[in-house]
Amino acid sequence: MPRLLHASLRPNPGVLLVLGGSAAAGFGYRHWTNSKDASSSAAAAAESATLHPLRFAHYAIADRAPVSSTSTLFTLRARDGPATAQQDLRDIWARCVWSVEAKQPQLQIARAYTPLPPPTTTTDDEETDDGTTDASQLRFLIRRERAGEVSNYLHRLPPAAAVELRGPHVAFEIPDDVTEVLFLAGGTGIAPALQVARALQMRGGREASRMRILWANRRREDCVGGRSDDDAAQGSSGWGSWLGWGSAKKGRKEQDAGVPTATTTTTTGGEDGLVVREIDALKRRAGAAQQRLAVDYFVDEENTFIQPSHVARHLQEAGKSGEKSPGSRLILISGPDGFLDYWAGRKIWAEQGEVQGPLRGALSKMDLKGWRVWKL
Known part of the structure; x- marks a missing residue:
């Protein structure tokens, strides 16, 4: 069940909820309810130019490629490219299993989806990810669930439509050894x-x-x-x-x-x-x-x-x-x-x-x- 993003009757901290195989596969939800404290409420609702775990950033659908009759590979590109290009996610990619939330603005709910790694080429014999491990572009494999409010919303959006993302949220840190x-x-x-x-x-x-x-x-x-x-x-x-x-x-x-x-x-x-x-x-x-x-x-x-x-x-x-x-x-x-x-x-x-x-x-x-x- 999706979690609401609007204010509740009493303050409640944000909690990352990971369901089933979700944080990584896209079934987890993050519940954020605004505090009665006006400053906290404003901070939670604020927009961010770059990917942020507490604030939504604006992305747009750059590409959408069908994988099957029910699944699609979405490529989302940040609206503020120069800012997100400076946000290097290399450390996250190298250490963690992580997800970001996508918002359904009409219902004010969000669902977590796991980004696919940056594209790999056959000639990439060395670790040369400059320009690919930043937050300017993210890819997601999303299945259109019959009763999935967020997945259906994303599949209905036209090309170049805006999508709000929040994260990263770490589900598991891979041991060094x-x-x-x-x-x-x-x-x-x-x-x-x-x-x-x-x-x-x-x-x-x-x-x-x-x-x-x-x-x-x-x-x-x-x-x-x-x-x-x-x-x-x-x-x-x-x-x-x-x-x-x-x-x-x-x-x-x-x-x-x-x-x-x-x-x-x-x-x-x-x-x-x-x-x-x-x-x-x-x-x-x-x-x-x-x-x-x-x-x-x-x-x-x-x-x-x-x-x-x-x-x-x-x-x-x-x-x-x-x-x-x-x-x-x-x-x-x-x-x-x-x-x-x-x-x-x-x-x-x-x-x-x-x-x-x-x-x-x-x-x-x-x-x-x-x-x-x-x-x-």
Whole structure:
């Protein structure tokens, strides 16, 4: 449920609310209610020439490219280009999973969306992000939700229309000593996964890190051309079945009967999808930096799902190689509520807002010695 931005009956501080896999995938909300103190109220409502965590800045839709029938890649450009060009976000990109809020001005609500990393080219063998890590231009993968007030509002806007953004809001700070990351992503939860991949690549001069992304989608149109790096990654039961999707039930029965299920990782022709191209570019860059980035694709309509066995196998393989590579290891999860609930249990509410809560779900039944789990 979106949070209102107008004044409440009593003063209440701003609280960052992160739901499900949201801060990174775009389901989180930030609730800001004005204080009775006139000066605080004016400060909260003030406009900012640059990106600011407490004040909205003016951006405009510079480009809008369809990814699928329900998802779009938005490019937003700051109205005050010279000012935002001086606002370097390099430190945020290199250290954090973060989001910004987009406002729906008619209803006075805001929703958090996770920026995609700056575009990567195949010739970008070194860390040369001058002019790309500032706040002058941000990109977002946004799914048009049936009952999503903010997502529907953004999709209805014409080219060059104004969009108000507030942030950045940090959802997770990546440890300096991280050497291994396993990221479970559902749908638009791929956005924070790509933030982490890019952050690891920006840490030049450190021990090479390894990252594997398991990305689940309901339809192939969201990941056209995506080919898994691990042929054994395709499974027959997974998070889709826990949301009640019919093809998952069929796959589970076939697996129980020992019948192998068909998998499809090829496309019907044409070029790869936009997000898949972003992923492949990051993979090429990782190879140039002598790092490892692998991505496995799972598609519900093709009856392939992330299974606990995929995670367990990765943990075992990482454990063997990790004996010679000290450092922290992370399991990050981002996606719809049902996805998060199955793998790690939902977050819980506390006085300070939404917090991690106890580890539940499939991951709680695994041997996670040496691994830290974080729900985004």
